[in-house]
Amino acid sequence: MYRAMKKTKPKRRPTAILFLFTLFFVVMQISCTQQIPTNVQDMNFIPQPVSVDTTEGAFVLGGKAMVFVQEGQEGLVKIGQFLATKLNKSTGFQIEVKETSKVPRKGNIYLTLGNDPAIVGDEGYQIDVTNKLLTLKATKPEGLFRGVQTIRQLFPDNGNTRQEAYAIKAATINDAPSYTYRGMMLDVSRHFFGVEDVKKVIDHLAYYKFNHLHLHLSDDQGWRIEIKSWPNLTAHGGSTQVGGGEGGYYTQEQYKELVAYAASRFITIVPEIDMPGHTNAALASYPELNCDGKAPELYTGTEVGFSSLCIDKEITYEFVDDVLTELVEITPGPYIHIGGDESHSTKKEDFIYFIEKVQDMVFSKGKTMIGWDEVAHAELHPKSIAQYWSKDENAKLAIKKGAKVIVSPGKYAYLDMKYDSTTVLGLNWAGYIEVDHGYSWSPDQLTEGIAKENILGIEAPLWSETVTNMDEIEYLVFPRLLGYAEIGWTPAPQRNWEDYKVRLGKFAPQLKAAGIDYYPSALVPWVE
Ligand code: ACM
Numbered sequence: 001m002y003r004a005m006k007k008t009k010p011k012r013r014p015t016a017i018l019f020l021f022t023l024f025f026v027v028m029q030i031s032c033t034q035q036i037p038t039n040v041q042d043m044n045f046i047p048q049p050v051s052v053d054t055t056e057g058a059f060v061l062g063g064k065a066m067v068f069v070q071e072g073q074e075g076l077v078k079i080g081q082f083l084a085t086k087l088n089k090s091t092g093f094q095i096e097v098k099e100t101s102k103v104p105r106k107g108n109i110y111l112t113l114g115n116d117p118a119i120v121g122d123e124g125y126q127i128d129v130t131n132k133l134l135t136l137k138a139t140k141p142e143g144l145f146r147g148v149q150t151i152r153q154l155f156p157d158n159g160n161t162r163q164e165a166y167a168i169k170a171a172t173i174n175d176a177p178s179y180t181y182r183g184m185m186l187d188v189s190r191h192f193f194g195v196e197d198v199k200k201v202i203d204h205l206a207y208y209k210f211n212h213l214h215l216h217l218s219d220d221q222g223w224r225i226e227i228k229s230w231p232n233l234t235a236h237g238g239s240t241q242v243g244g245g246e247g248g249y250y251t252q253e254q255y256k257e258l259v260a261y262a263a264s265r266f267i268t269i270v271p272e273i274d275m276p277g278h279t280n281a282a283l284a285s286y287p288e289l290n291c292d293g294k295a296p297e298l299y300t301g302t303e304v305g306f307s308s309l310c311i312d313k314e315i316t317y318e319f320v321d322d323v324l325t326e327l328v329e330i331t332p333g334p335y336i337h338i339g340g341d342e343s344h345s346t347k348k349e350d351f352i353y354f355i356e357k358v359q360d361m362v363f364s365k366g367k368t369m370i371g372w373d374e375v376a377h378a379e380l381h382p383k384s385i386a387q388y389w390s391k392d393e394n395a396k397l398a399i400k401k402g403a404k405v406i407v408s409p410g411k412y413a414y415l416d417m418k419y420d421s422t423t424v425l426g427l428n429w430a431g432y433i434e435v436d437h438g439y440s441w442s443p444d445q446l447t448e449g450i451a452k453e454n455i456l457g458i459e460a461p462l463w464s465e466t467v468t469n470m471d472e473i474e475y476l477v478f479p480r481l482l483g484y485a486e487i488g489w490t491p492a493p494q495r496n497w498e499d500y501k502v503r504l505g506k507f508a509p510q511l512k513a514a515g516i517d518y519y520p521s522a523l524v525p526w527v528e
Contacts, residue, residue, distance in 0.1 A: 040129065040171035044506040045153050046482045047209060047489035049175040057131040057170035060107060061155065063163070067097045068104040070112040075141040078264065080111055083148045090152070092161030103133070109151070110135045111144055119143065123211070124176030127151065129168060143176075145266045146209050150175065159513030179443065181406055181457025182488035183212030183270065184415070184481065186473075187464040189219035189281070190302070191241050192248035197470050199261050204477070204516075206265035208485035213262055214270040214337060214459060217250075220280035220299045220307055224249045225271070229322045230286065236298070237281035242465055244300045252330050259332065270370065271331055273323055274339025276346050276354045280307040288315050302465045305344030311354050320358055328365045336362045341372035341389070352378045359384060370406065373398065385456055389414075396449045404456040407443040413484060415462040415476050419519050425466050426476055435521040439483035439500055442492045460484040471517050478511060478518035479504055501525065 037058035045052075067084045069076035080097040087095050095109075104110050110133050119126050125138040125147030136147040150173060155166055184205055186193065193201075202213060217225045223237035226249060238249035250258070259269050279289075280299045287295040291310040299307075309316050327336065338358050343351050355371065355378035362369040363381055370385045373394035379401070380386070386398035387406045395405050407413070410430030417433040418426040444452040460481065467473050482504060486495060505525040511518050520526060 035165070035167050037167035037169045039169045040154070040173070043154060043168075044156075044503050045150060046500075046503055046507060047486040048494060048500075048503070049150060049173050050491060050494070051174045052171060053173075054169050054171045058167050059129045059131060059134050059170060060165050060167045061091070061093075061109070061134070062107060062165040063093050065093065065095055065108055066104070067095055067109045067111065068100040069097060069110075071099040071101045073113050073141075076111055076113070076144070079141060079144050079148060082145075082264075083109070083111070083151060086148075086152050086157070087155055090155050090157035090161065091166065092163035106132045108133060111148075112137050113139065113141070113144070115139055118174055120176035121180075123180075123209075124174075125150075126175070127171075127173040129171045129173075131170065142211075142266045145206075146177075147175070149207055149209055152207065156510050157513050158509035177209070177489045178491050179455065179457035179488045181212055181459070182210045182485065183214055183406070183457065183459035184210060184477075184484070185214035185216055185272075185408075185459055185461035187216040187219070187416075187462060188224050189216055189222045189241075189274075190464040191243075191245070191468050192222060192224060192238075193464075193470070193473070194248065195250065195254050195258060197473070198258055200470060201473070201477075202258075202262050202265055202267055204481065205267055208482055209489055210485060211266060212268050212270055212457075212459065214272060214461070215258075216272045216274065216461075216463075218273050218281060218339075219278045220304070221301075222247045222249075223281040223285065225255055225273075225327065226251045227323050227326050228252070229326065230319065232285040233282055233323075235285075237285035240298050240300055242300055242302055243468075245468070252326070256330050259330065263332070268333035268335070269331065270333060270335045270337055271327055272337035272339055272370075273327065274341070275320065275358060276309040276311065276340075276351065277305060277307055277343035278339060278341070279309050282319075283307055283309070286319070289313070289319060305342045308343060308346040308350075309354070311346065311350035317357060317361075321361055324358075324361055324365060328367055331367070334368050335370050335385070336365075336367045337370040337387075338362065338375075339372060340375040343374065348377065373405075376401065376403070387459065388450070389461070392447045392450070396447075399450065399454045405450060405454055406456050406459050407446065407450070408459045408461055409441075409446060412438060412441045412446075413458065413460045415460050415480060416464070416466065419521065423519075425472055427463070427466065433480065434523060435479055435483065435504070435519070436497050436501070436523050438480040439487070439495075440497050442487065442495075444492070458484060458488040474516050475519055478516050479507070479521070479524070480519075482507065 067080040069080040084095045122140040125143040128135045138144045223233040234249040241247040284298045359369045373388045376394040376398035380403045382402045388395035389408045418428045420432050508526040
């Protein structure tokens with residue numbers, strides 16, 4: 001019986017085998033090139049773009065893709081190369097960049113400049129995903145660079161390069177920022193951070209579409225920028241930091257390198273020399289800057305408000321003028337920040353006299369002055385900017401005097417505030433800033449009298465009394481920085497915590513892949 005059955009089993013014929021092979025290859029083909037395309041509306045962006053609309057069709061980014069940039073437009077090859085480098089890391093492809101005078105062939109990315117009524121402002125952009133191409137269009141290279149960050153988020157670096165095609169549904173993204181100034185401040189005075197650390201911060205900022213990095217270059221504990229006409233500022237004043245470590249400073253060449261690195265990411269460096277208070281490092285370096293002619297010791301503690309430049313001495317203004325002259329020469333950006341906060345050892349009339357005099361110097365050198373909100377007590381130049389950190393009434397006074405404000409309220413936007421009572425790093429004088437608290441506010445809703453038209457933008461400062469290295473910086477900065485990015489970019493009516501926390505949670509693989517040791521807030525549904 002068994003034998004008989006075996007004998008009657010039909011032989012496979014060659015045509016059947018051929019058919020099976022063909023079927024196998026067809027199925028393989030379909031599964032490789034026709035994977036279910038990801039819906040762009042379900043993709044995870046921070047900051048959330050203004051609009052994302054999906055349509056029919058799908059775009060496939062495969063291993064043979066290239067980034068084409070419009071021929072003959074200055075800077076586009078560099079932007080294309082920036083994108084290709086990032087995509088090659090996230091996808092495992094070897095995407096190259098080419099200039100083109102024509103619309104490229106199917107399956108490529110195309111970066112092009114052009115006027116389009118749908119594209120708003122210098123930083124606005126449009127991404128058009130079709131069966132054929134992924135086109136990024138903007139009016140200015142700056143807009144292309146912001147759009148490049150959105151493309152990076154379409155193909156994110158989660159640390160596991162797939163090296164296979166990515167299919168995404170056809171879509172149009174239209175996007176532009178809510179506020180023109182979106183910044184972070186890094187205090188390099190209380191603890192000094194070298195060029196490579198600052199570049200890393202700049203890279204973080206670029207990914208979330210920030211456009212300013214404010215460097216707090218001088219304070220009681222250290223002077224961090226080389227001033228050739230006053231060399232002891234760095235030789236002595238830069239030689240220590242909080243806790244007594246060795247400090248450091250940027251040579252003018254290093255500072256220029258940072259400015260250029262930031263500029264290549266369309267980020268402007270805003271240098272701050274804090275005056276007339278917060279000046280112990282300068283006073284310790286030059287006895288003649290002190291009213292009594294005696295230099296104090298260097299300071300490595302964390303108190304504030306005890307130092308002041310000598311308001312009555314002529315040499316004070318020679319000093320400030322020299323510092324500003326050299327700083328302006330190496331600062332292509334429009335702003336010089338003169339500090340002005342917590343000058344508790346300067347008489348009020350002296351403070352006002354000093355700020356007005358230094359404000360004139362800044363404008364006479366072709367720059368726009370920024371000062372912390374206390375500068376509102378002085379008469380302000382119509383273009384001066386007040387940085388609101390502590391007092392509503394100062395911000396409103398500045399607005400009354402015609403100034404715009406950068407909004408950095410300590411209780412919402414200070415990156416050095418602890419997350420909660422168990423956070424080891426950071427301070428808590430302005431309260432705790434959990435991730436939801438840092439996200440759930442709007443610059444134009446803080447108080448009556450500070451409206452959107454009065455606000456240049458938002459900045460999140462990181463004071464460095466308690467942070468000594470990049471890991472510690474990143475723990476306080478992440479994930480709150482992403483929230484400040486979205487507050488600055490995404491229109492307020494489109495923002496809400498319940499939606500944001502889910503998107504933030506989905507950034508966990510990217511943050512981990514970037515080696516960022518972020519605060520794993522229990523309020524966020526982090527994706528493993
Ligand atoms: C500041 O936090 N002293 C501006």
